[in-house]
Amino acid sequence: MDNRTYKAIAIGGSAGSMDVLLRLFACLPKKFSLPIIVVCHLHPCDEGGLIEVFTRHAPLIVKEVADKELIQAGHIYFPPANYHLLVERDRTFALSIDAKVNYSRPSIDVFFESAAAVWGDELIGIILTGANKDGAAGIQVIKKHGGLTIAQDPREAAYPAMVQAAIDTGDVDQILCTEEICKFLQMLPVSCTGHVIEE
């Protein structure tokens, strides 16, 4: 474990990631002081059913992102289906209906790239199971900006293609199974000012 402090956690997941996310959320401490933002490939017509499920299983507040909403610590955010999610420099969310990227909207790459540009080396990017390669380019950008990159162990992933694509970029710092990601999150030296706007 390094001594760096982090301001946000970005998670990307696709096919098979529901179970992993439920396990990760269940292990989080109640006073977790970083925002967690999860971009999952959803059916374009999903109307928040996922939020309900996660709310029952997470100790933190789970919510669908509203455009221009301020990002707060201790929250788990999901973008609405059929919108890309981006972060602004004043730590607010922005949505977009730009064309799909990697056949996906929301796209993990789009979100990771914009989060890296805002949080730089204070961002943790985690890529989970999935059947395409969305997120690999995003992991590279997070790494380029000095952030920490983690991939779920492909041997454990229900659909290893997405984590493998990320690992193949050579920019993944740690390859961990779900239980190890849990431990990592629990031991994070979190910054108590994670939610403060600095600008």
Place this chain on the structure above:
Amino acid sequence: MKLSDIENLEIDLLLEAIFLRYGYDFRSYARGSIRRRILQFMQMTGVGSVSETIPKIIHDESFFQQMAREFSITVTEMFRDPQMFLALRREIVPLLKSYPYIKVWHAGCATGEEAYSLAILIEEEKLAERTTFFATDFNDNALEKAKEGIFSLDYVQQYSQNYQQAGGKISLSDYYHANYGAMAIKSALKKKITFANHNLVIDQVFTETHLILCRNVMIYFNKELQERVVGLFHESLVYGGFLCLGTKESLLFSKYQNKFREIDTKNKIYQKIA
């Protein structure tokens, strides 16, 4: 200075250069999306850094035109969010019927798919005779496409399905001619809309309106610009007039919040009350 700060500085300079040289103001756009488009454009043209783009933009007008096209690519469809159009029909149309004449403003109409959707709804609800319909955008290329009213048939199945879910009374195919792989909107419907250039960033209100549609436009603006635009809409609407936003947009973070009543929370339809 961090890598991201340096890149941000470069983007500031580029947008400033574009504004000073050509008068197009992207400085108050949401940074995330505009940054993505700049980087995409750089990849397309093989320019190595944002800074290197700046002299090219200043000296080569065609290079700028190319970039401007990349900036204004819009994604739209007919009857996107059919539930919203259904709500318009059921909740708002009966209220609009109390006016002897109705002015409708579709702001940020891009290539017109949604404007024609609304024109169809107005037609089917028998409001067309007393309605004046303005559809505006800042992008002349998009406006030209909108006026032509010719769209790819690739999405027609989706559009038809949306139309039915939006409470469509006949068949979407009654409103266009299909040929050569394209759908051409019938001229009777095209005549119902006045397309005009209006830039939400700099232009003022041009008419009093009863219904304004501006969907998934303000997600591309920063908060200050969003406030300006909501202010324009507030000024333009009659007391009791309606404002329809994108289903994931809201007035929640706006100072105009108290001047509107949320009529339909899910479909983001607001009524001016002050």
